[in-house]
Amino acid sequence: MDDAMARMDRSAESPRILILGIGNILWADEGFGVRAVEAFHRGFEVPDNVTVLDGGTQGLYLVNFLQEHDHLLVFDAIDYGLPPGTLKRIDGDEVPKFTGAKKMSLHQTGFQEVLSAADLLGAAPQRLTLIGCQPQDLEDWGGALTPPVKARIADALALACDVLGEWGVAVAPRKVPLDPAQGLLGHDIDHDSYERRADPATTTVQG
Amino acid sequence: MTNVTTPNGFKLDNAGRRVVVDPVTRIEGHMRVEVNVDSNNVIRNAVSTGTMWRGIEVILKNRDPRDAWAFTERICGVCTGTHALTSVRAVENALDIKIPENANTIRNLMQLALQVHDHVVHFYHLHALDWVDIVSALSADPKATSTLAQSISSWPLSSPGYFKDLQTRLKKFVESGQLGPFKNGYWGHPAYKLPPEANLMAVAHYLEALDFQKEIVKIHTIYGGKNPHPNWLVGGVPCAINIDGTGAVGAINMERLNLVSSIIDQMVTFVDQVYLPDLQAIASFYKDWTYGGGLSGKSVMSYGDIPEHANDYSDASLKLPRGVILNGNLKEVLPIDLADPNQVQEFVTHSWYKYPDETKGLHPWDGVTVPHYELGPKSKGTKTRIEALDEEAKYSWIKSPRWKGNAVEVGPLARYIIGYAQNKAEFKEPTEKLLKDLGLPVTALFSTLGRTAARALEAQWAAHQLRYFQDKLIATLKAGDSSTANVDKWKPETWAKDVKGVGFTEAPRGALGHWVKIKDGKIDNYQAVVPTTWNGSPRDPKGGIGAFEASLLDTPMADPNQPLEILRTLHSFDPCLACSTHVMSEDGREMSKVTVR
Numbered sequence: 074m075d076d077a078m079a080r081m082d083r084s085a086e087s088p089r090i091l092i093l094g095i096g097n098i099l100w101a102d103e104g105f106g107v108r109a110v111e112a113f114h115r116g117f118e119v120p121d122n123v124t125v126l127d128g129g130t131q132g133l134y135l136v137n138f139l140q141e142h143d144h145l146l147v148f149d150a151i152d153y154g155l156p157p158g159t160l161k162r163i164d165g166d167e168v169p170k171f172t173g174a175k176k177m178s179l180h181q182t183g184f185q186e187v188l189s190a191a192d193l194l195g196a197a198p199q200r201l202t203l204i205g206c207q208p209q210d211l212e213d214w215g216g217a218l219t220p221p222v223k224a225r226i227a228d229a230l231a232l233a234c235d236v237l238g239e240w241g242v243a244v245a246p247r248k249v250p251l252d253p254a255q256g257l258l259g260h261d262i263d264h265d266s267y268e269r270r271a272d273p274a275t276t277t278v279q280g
Numbered sequence: 281m282t283n284v285t286t287p288n289g290f291k292l293d294n295a296g297r298r299v300v301v302d303p304v305t306r307i308e309g310h311m312r313v314e315v316n317v318d319s320n321n322v323i324r325n326a327v328s329t330g331t332m333w334r335g336i337e338v339i340l341k342n343r344d345p346r347d348a349w350a351f352t353e354r355i356c357g358v359c360t361g362t363h364a365l366t367s368v369r370a371v372e373n374a375l376d377i378k379i380p381e382n383a384n385t386i387r388n389l390m391q392l393a394l395q396v397h398d399h400v401v402h403f404y405h406l407h408a409l410d411w412v413d414i415v416s417a418l419s420a421d422p423k424a425t426s427t428l429a430q431s432i433s434s435w436p437l438s439s440p441g442y443f444k445d446l447q448t449r450l451k452k453f454v455e456s457g458q459l460g461p462f463k464n465g466y467w468g469h470p471a472y473k474l475p476p477e478a479n480l481m482a483v484a485h486y487l488e489a490l491d492f493q494k495e496i497v498k499i500h501t502i503y504g505g506k507n508p509h510p511n512w513l514v515g516g517v518p519c520a521i522n523i524d525g526t527g528a529v530g531a532i533n534m535e536r537l538n539l540v541s542s543i544i545d546q547m548v549t550f551v552d553q554v555y556l557p558d559l560q561a562i563a564s565f566y567k568d569w570t571y572g573g574g575l576s577g578k579s580v581m582s583y584g585d586i587p588e589h590a591n592d593y594s595d596a597s598l599k600l601p602r603g604v605i606l607n608g609n610l611k612e613v614l615p616i617d618l619a620d621p622n623q624v625q626e627f628v629t630h631s632w633y634k635y636p637d638e639t640k641g642l643h644p645w646d647g648v649t650v651p652h653y654e655l656g657p658k659s660k661g662t663k664t665r666i667e668a669l670d671e672e673a674k675y676s677w678i679k680s681p682r683w684k685g686n687a688v689e690v691g692p693l694a695r696y697i698i699g700y701a702q703n704k705a706e707f708k709e710p711t712e713k714l715l716k717d718l719g720l721p722v723t724a725l726f727s728t729l730g731r732t733a734a735r736a737l738e739a740q741w742a743a744h745q746l747r748y749f750q751d752k753l754i755a756t757l758k759a760g761d762s763s764t765a766n767v768d769k770w771k772p773e774t775w776a777k778d779v780k781g782v783g784f785t786e787a788p789r790g791a792l793g794h795w796v797k798i799k800d801g802k803i804d805n806y807q808a809v810v811p812t813t814w815n816g817s818p819r820d821p822k823g824g825i826g827a828f829e830a831s832l833l834d835t836p837m838a839d840p841n842q843p844l845e846i847l848r849t850l851h852s853f854d855p856c857l858a859c860s861t862h863v864m865s866e867d868g869r870e871m872s873k874v875t876v877r
Contacts, residue, residue, distance in 0.1 A: 099339060099354050130356060131508040133401060137494035190490055260350035261343060 087122040088199070090242060091142035092233070093135070095128040095149050095184050098262060101216040102150055102157075102208030108218055108264050109148035109204070109229045111257045116230060117244045123237075127257045132186055139191040144240055145198035146233060149184065150222075151205030158221030160228055162236070163203040202236045204229050217268040288578065288687055288824040289607075290833055293324040298668055299840045311816070311855065314669055315832060317840055326825075326832035327669055329676035330816050337649055340806040345371045345798050346770075348806065349512045352794065355808070359856060361394050361500065362787040363794075363808070364512040370794040371514050374781025380763040383516035384590035385753045386503050389540075390510070391586065391785065392742045392749065393499040396547055398788035399692070399739035400496075400555060402854045404489035407732060410848040411562050412474060412482040415467040418451055420476035428477050433557040437488065446484050466844045473565045482562065485554050492550055495543050499746075502536050516765030523757050537754060544746045551736075551743045559736040563718055563729055572728025572849035574831030578608050579686050580694035581814070583616060583793065585786035586745065593784075599745065600786050601699040601707065604683055610701040616683070618782045618793055621646070626809065627680040630671070630818035639821050641682060644795035644807035645780055671819065680817040680826065681809050689827040690790030690814045691853060693734040697725065710737050728831070731852040735788075772801035787811050789854040812856040828853065 094110025097103040107127050114125045124142065128135050139145065147168075151161060168188070191197050206229060209219040217223075237244055256263050283293045296318040316325035336355060340348055348371060352363040365387055372379065379387075422443035429438035474482070497507055503519055504510020511518045525533035584602025587593055595602050595615070603613035617623055625641025628634070634652035635642065642648065655663060656673020669675040680687075688694070699707025714733060715722060724730060769775065780797045790811030797805040817826035831849050838845070 097354060099336070099351070127509065129354060129360075129508055131360070133405070133490070133493060134497050134508050136490070137497060140494070193487060194491055261347040262350050262354065 087120070088143035088240070089141065090123045090144045090146065090237070090240065091138055091198075092119075092123060092125045092146045092237075093128045093138070093148070094126070095130070095135075095147065097130045098258075098267065102206075102219055102222045104150075104218060105206045105208065105222055105226075106147070106149040107258070108223075109206075109226050109233075111264055112226050113148075113230050113233060114257045115251050116246060117234075118247050119244050120242065123242060123244075125257070128184075132184075133190060135184070135187045136190050136194070136196075139187065139198060140194065140196040143198065144200040145202075146236055147184070147201075147203045148229060148233070149203060149205055150208045151203070153205070153207060155207040157207055157209030157219065158225050159207040160225050160232065161205045161207070162232060163205060165201055168201055168203045200240060204232050204236070284823070286819075286825050287822045288575070288830075290825055290830055291324075292825070292833070293318070294671075296324055297840075299843070300668065301843050301846055311850075312666075312669075313828075313832070313846060313850070314671075315846070317837060321837045321840055323832050323835045323837065323846075325671075326829040327671045327675065327818075328816055328826070328828040328832075329669060329818065330678050330812075336808055337647070337806045340803045342802045344772075344801075345374070345796060345803050346514045348794075348796065348803060349514075352808065353509055353512070356856060359394075359787050359789075359792070359810075360508070361390050361504070361510060361512075362785050362792060364510070365391060366783045366785045366787075366792050366794045366808075367796075368512050368514050369783030369785070370781045370796045371783070371798070372781070373783055374779045374796055374798050375514075375769055375775050377515050377766065377769045378591045379516045379766055380761075381590045382521070382753060382756055382761065382764050383766075384587060385749050385756070386517045386519065386764065388586050388749045389746060389753070390500060390503055392746045393496055393547075395742040395788050396551065396739050396746070397493055397496040398854070399735050399742070400489050400551070401493050402788070403555065403559070403732070403736065403739075404486045406854070407851045408482055408486060408558075408562070409465055410844065410851055411472070411566065412479050412486075413467055413469075413472040414450075414465060414479065414483060415454070416472065416474070416476045417479035417483045418447065418454065418476075420447065420480035422447055422480070425477040425480045428561075429481050432561050433553050435553040435557070437484070443480055443484060446487070447480060450483060466842045469842055469844045470838045471569075471844050471848075473569075474562065475565075478561060478565065482558060485558055488554065489550075492546070495546060498543055499540055502532060502540055513765055515767055515770060516763075519764060521757060521762045521764060523762070537750075537757075541750055541754075544743070544750055547743045548747060551740045555736055556740055559733060560714065560717060563733060566729055567718060567720060567724075569729065570724065570727050571835040571845070572831045572852060573726035573730065574829075574833070575687060575689040575827040576693050576697065576730065576831075577723070577726035579606050579688045580604070580697050581616070581683055581688035581690055581791055582695045582698050582786060583618070583784040583791040585784070600695055601702055601704060603698050603702070604686075604688060605698060605701060606686055606688075610697070613698055613701050618784060618795075623684055624793065624809065625682055625685075626813075627682060627820050628674075629680070629821040630674055630676060631679045632674050632677050633679065641680075641685075641820075644782075644793065644809055645797060645805065647795070647805070647807040649807075676816075676818040678813055678816050678818060680820045681814050682820055682824070685820070685822070685824075687817065687820065687824045687826050687830075688814060690811050691731065691734075692738045692788075692790075693725070693731040694790065695786060696734040696737065700725075706741060707737075710740070728849045728852045735854070775801060787856075789856050790814060810856060812853070815853050816855060828855075 094106040096106040098107050110127055206222055206225055209221050234244055282295045285291050294316045296316045299315050301313045311330040314327040315323045318324050349364040349367040352367045353360050355363050423440040425443040426438055426440040500510045501507040520531040522531035523534045525531050581604045582601055584598035584600050586599040587597045589597050621643040625643055627641040629638050632653045634650045656670025658670035661667030696707050778799050782795045784793045792811055793809045795807045815827040819825055835845050
C-alpha cells in the first residue's frame with residue numbers, strides 16, 4: 074500500500090519502466106527471455122527512467138524490482154501450444170498470474186509467483202506486457218537456443234520498441250556499439266561465448 | 281517385494297493400494313511420489329522420483345575454471361549464491377589459492393544472508409500453508425487474534441485494527457474468486473489443527489515476510505555488486521572497499537556498510553520476534569503429529585560451513601557443524617573427507633543412467649552422467665505416460681549418493697543433530713529450550729516438525745552470526761586491512777597442469793559439493809552433488825532407502841486423495857527440484873511435466 078502511495082506522489086514524473094528477461098540459459102529455449110533482454114541491452118539506448126534487467130530464474134528476489142517500477146515489459150518463453158518460434162504479445166490481465174499452495178519447491182516460485190506476490194503487496198505493475206516465444210526444445214541440457222527461436226529475437230525487440238512507444242518511451246539504436254564488457258551477462262555466459270562452446274554433439278544427452 | 285526390511289532398518293510393504301502423487305494429478309513440479317497404503321490408509325511403502333539438473337558437467341567441459349561460478353549460479357534461482365560459492369571454493373582448492381580474511385568474512389555474510397532469506401521464505405511462503413488453513417482465517421476474531429499475537433511476542437504489528445484490516449483484504453481476495461497464492465490448497469482438511477485466530481496471525485506474517493525478504497536481498501546487492509546474480513571471484517570477492525569513500529557508487533564505503541548493519545538488525549528482530557514465536561505457536565497445536573522423522577533419527581550428515589578463519593576448513597574453524605552420525609549413534613560423530621574416493625559415492629542402480637558396473641558407486645571426481653531411460657517390468661503405463669513405477673528397477677533421474685555406502689539425511693535438522701551430539705552450546709541450548717517450552721522430549725526432533733523447527737532455529741543462529749561477521753569486517757577494515765582478493769594465481773600460466781579440487785558449503789537445504797578436475801587450464805570434469813540428491817535419492821544397490829522415502833513411512837493419511845500429510849513432510853526438506861523451467865502456459869500453470877527421454 075505504501076508503494077501505491079509512493080507511486081501517486083510520483084505521478085507527475087516519468088513512469089519508471091522495467092524491461093525484464095527471465096528464463097534458464099542452461100536449458101535451450103528456456104533461455105529465450107534472458108537472451109532477448111541481453112540483445113535489447115546490446116542494441117538500444119534507453120532513457121534514465123528505464124531499467125533493463127536479466128532476471129534469470131530468480132523468483133521472489135525480483136519482487137523488489139516490481140515494487141520499484143511502474144510498468145513492466147517481460148520477455149519469456151511461453152507455452153501456448155503454438156508452432157516453435159511463434160512470438161506472442163500478451164497484455165495486462167491476459168498475463169497468467171498463478172500461485173498455488175501445492176507447489177513442491179521454492180524453485181517453483183516462478184515469475185507468476187512474483188506477479189502475484191507483487192499484487193498482494195499492492196505493487197502490481199500499472200502496465201504489463203509479456204513478449205513470449207514458443208520454444209522448440211526445453212530438454213536439451215546445456216543446449217543453446219534452437220534456430221527457430223533464435224531467429225525471432227530481432228522481431229521480439231521490434232515488438233518491444235512498439236510497446237515502449239505506446240508507453241511514451243522512445244528508445245534508439247545505440248550510436249556507438251556496446252563494449253562487450255558492458256553486456257548484461259559476462260564470464261563466458263553471454264550469448265556468443267555460451268554458444269561458441271556449446272557443442273551440440275556432446276551437449277545433447279537425450280537418451 | 282511385498283514385505284521387506286531394508287538394510288538401513290525400514291520396513292516396506294507394497295501389498296496395499298498404490299497412490300500416485302505426481303505433477304499431473306496433485307503436486308506441481310518435477311517430482312512424483314508413489315506410496316502404498318494399508319487398509320487403515322497408513323503409508324507402508326514410498327517411492328520418490330524426480331528430475332534433477334545433471335547437465336552442468338557437460339556444459340562446463342573445456343571452459344575456464346574461473347568462470348564456472350557464473351554457470352553454476354544459473355543452475356537454479358534460489359541457491360544461486362551457494363552454488364557460486366561452492367564453485368569458487370572447488371577451483372581454489374584445486375589451484376591452491378588462498379583468500380584474504382575479509383573475503384572469507386564477506387562470503388560468510390553472503391551465505392548467511394541467503395540462509396536467513398531461504399529459511400524465512402520457505403517457512404512462510406511454502407511450508408506454513410501445510411499447517412495454516414487460510415480459509416479458516418476468515419472466521420477469526422481480530423481482537424482475539426491481537427490478544428494471541430501479543431501473548432507470544434512484542435512484535436508491534438499486532439493491534440485488533442491491524443488484523444481486522446488484513447482480514448477484510450483477505451475476504452475481498454477470496455470473494456473475488458481469486459485465491460491467488462492460496463489457490464489449490466486442501467482448505468478444511470482434517471489435518472489442519474490451528475484455531476482461526478492462529479491462522480489469521482500466520483497469514484499476516486506471511487505478507488510481512490513477503491515484504492521483508494526484499495530487504496535481505498540488498499546485502500547481496502551490496503557485497504555482490506549486483507542482484508540478481510551477484511558477482512563472485514576465484515581468489516576472493518569482487519568488491520572493493522574504501523571506508524573513507526563517499527557516494528553510492530564505486531567502492532563500498534561506510535554508508536553502505538551501515539546500510540548492511542541496519543538490515544541485519546531488522547533480520548535479527550524479525551526472526552526473534554516473528555519467525556520463532558510463530559514456529560512455536562504453530563508447533564504447539566501439532567505436538568501429536570510426530571511423523572516424518574525417517575532417516576533423521578538414524579543417519580545424518582553435514583559438510584560444515586561458515587569458516588571462522590579464511591582458508592581453514594577444519595572442523596574447529598567451521599561454525600556450522602561437520603560430520604556424520606550413523607545408525608542413531610549420537611555418541612560418535614564421524615569425520616568426513618570429501619577427497620577420499622571411498623566416502624562420497626554416487627550409485628545409479630535405480631537411476632536412469634548407465635555405469636559400466638552398477639554394483640559400484642563412483643566418486644564425483646570420476647563421475648559420469650550417461651542417461652539410460654528404461655522402465656522396469658513391473659511398471660504400468662508407457663514411457664511417456666507412467667502410471668506406476670517399478671521401484672525394483674530404475675525409477676528416477678536422481679542418482680543415489682551414499683557416504684561409505686550409507687544413505688544419510690542432510691539439511692538444517694542434520695546440522696542441528698550433529699551440533700547437538702557435539703555438545704555445541706549454540707545449537708544444543710536453543711534446541712533444548714524450544715523442546716522444553718513445548719513440553720516435548722529430545723526424540724521429538726526426529727520428525728517433520730523437528731525439521732521445520734531446526735530450520736527456524738538455524739535462521740535465528742544465522743541472523744545473529746551475520747551481526748558477528750559484519751562487526752568483524754568493520755573492525756578489520758578500521759584496523760587498516762581492506763584487502764578482498766588475492767590475484768597471485770589469477771593467470772593460468774601459474775597453475776599446475778593437471779589438478780583436482782573439491783568445494784563444499786551447507787546450502788539452506790543441506791550439504792552441497794562441487795568436484796572439479798582442471799587440465800591444461802580448462803575444466804576436464806565437473807560434478808555437483810546437491811542436497812536434494814542426498815535426500816531425494818532412489819534406493820541403492822543394497823536396497824537402502826533415502827530420506828524422502830523413509831520420512832513418509834508409517835504416516836497415517838486422513839484421505840489419500842488429499843495427500844496433505846505427504847506434502848507437509850516433503851516440504852519440510854525444502855526440496856530443490858529441477859530448478860529450471862518456468863515457462864508460462866495459457867492457463868497459468870507452469871509447464872511441469874516430468875521429462876521423459
